[in-house]
Amino acid sequence: MFGSRSDRETVTCIACGDRLARSDAREYDKHGDRWERRDKAFEYLCKGCFADTSHQPRGDLEATLDDAGAGETDRETFLRRYRELAEENSVERE
Template sequence: MWFSRNRDRSVVCPACGSEISRSRAREYDKYGDRWNRADKRFEYLCKPCYGELCHYPRDGLEDVLVELEAEPYPWESVVARYLRTVAERDEPIEEES
């Protein structure tokens, strides 16, 4: 039996649902550390969805969200509270133009 020359498997972008070849996709690590590969399963995004991601470090993000969720406020206000909390803890991050 002969193997196909096209050994590039297909992946599905979790952001938009489009099916693309693995070689045309961008590797995504939800923990923000794609260089540490031990015991990880990566997701693969299409190029347009990957380009829309924020590529700033996410150190401490989950801890802040858990802390905010534990507070007795409506969940709908989490974004405003998150932005206030981050601004109080860190220097604001300027986006490049």
Template sequence: MWGTRNGENGGVVCVACGQTVRRSAAREYDKEGDRWSRRGKTFEYLCKRCHRELCHQPRNELEDLLVDIEREGRQEQRDFLRRYNEIVEERYGSLEERGR
């Protein structure tokens, strides 16, 4: 039989809700989006319920977009979100345009 990995028999903590669940009842989460490159990484876990609630759409360019907004200076959340929406529409068009 295959050997067990760290945490396989014990519990892991869901980074979203804080619930401790069996490793077999959790999903690995890699914030870099590359769970297949395993060397030197420590993975976080999500319970299955929280994993289902995640948006599973590609997030290419997201981090660069957020850094661009952050470079503009500290903002209130409302202003940050407004600016995020503006940049997304500038770069990718509005949702209405993309749906055509």
């Protein structure tokens, strides 16, 4: 009668910033485990941005971004931390 909650809820695409109905968006889980839903808050991509993303495995990219402070620190600090972590990870793989 009133439609589902996802038809009425509005979300923001994390890639382009467009606001759209949740039912028109695609869920994005930065931790890569979208099937475990308990206590999880998803981010969203519009269909266009979702289609433009690579669906190839990213290894530990998301964990490295989190560890470097992505979205939580200034650009200079983030880039320095990311570079340090990336260098550590490449040495560990050798």
